Amino acid sequence: MRRPTVRTLRTWAVTTLIIALLGVPAGLLWAEISPKVTYVVVQGRALLADPEGQGPIGVDGRFALIALVAGLACGAAAYLAGGRGNDIALLFGLAAGGLAAALVAWRLGQHIGLDAFQRAVRRAPDGRTLTGAAELRATGLLVLWPMVAVGLYAVLEGLVKRLPAGDSRGSGAGEPDEVGGGELDLQSAPAGRDVDGRKG
Template identity: 35%
Template structure:
């Protein structure tokens, strides 16, 4: 009389979720510790605090656009115009001042993107979706504010009246213009790249749940037969 075949006590589930009675148990299954639960971030902000921080980042970054507008007006080259009392002409028809105006705005946008990303990272190292979105939108709004504020501070846009005011043959500056509107994206793009790099290099790391398992073992293992025989 033969005994019925019974499955082993440890039955790892197969693909269908049922135990396989003929599969040997995994020898490492009993040695791997269960994944440690992620520690609760007790000091982390709640939803309201994150929204408040995002609003602060958005407004603070956007206000930097006023400073960018002033620097753009100060550093950008001027386009000289001259009038003959009947029409207004470019004094230097082959000049590249217009290209220089767009390039100055783009370079300033890149610099402001790096600075604002660094400031935001130093203020909140843990980052977060709300902070990143607020940084991008604030930089975009700041670029628009800089564009409009620089034009408002610059020479008048009424060229005919300005030419009549200065007189015939007198050189005067053309209104400040941003012909390449793509320069408005320099600030938010630079801010995103720099903030992402800083977060990846210096941001907080999540703890490894298997750090204790992979750590070097101590001398707490049971002594072998030779050690037991020598101690007797």
């Protein structure tokens, strides 16, 4: 079994780091565009006022949309900028970096405004309704980013490999060449004879 080269490890590490850093703007965007969710305070705890309402579903949906777009962008960028011979390193980088970015986006997005919300819950009497910060309920969406990135990279790689190679065969003497829709034999006539073999 071949040991990974320094170039392979470097490509994997750089790809993972760059994609993981994208989790910061993704988390900020998620917190910004997520709909407000209404909670009811019961014995000092915040419970969802409508667990099946549009608010919680919208929060998960916004996260899925961001992860989908980010995964597509990362997969395409890695394929276009990576060059050939780096496939394994790039695939591992897309998987590890995408998962790390999703985790960063999740934790960061949920913590924006969380302290203020928790203070409001502690001071609120039972039955009080409050709007809270984004909270991801469908945590399975965390794997969407890396899956989409790896999947798109693999699809692009497969499409390029299926492209037919250009016809490198040249036409030489005695080979039919297409002229005006027909075929002409451009073979030279023997010395002293015309093309039909008759003596000149």
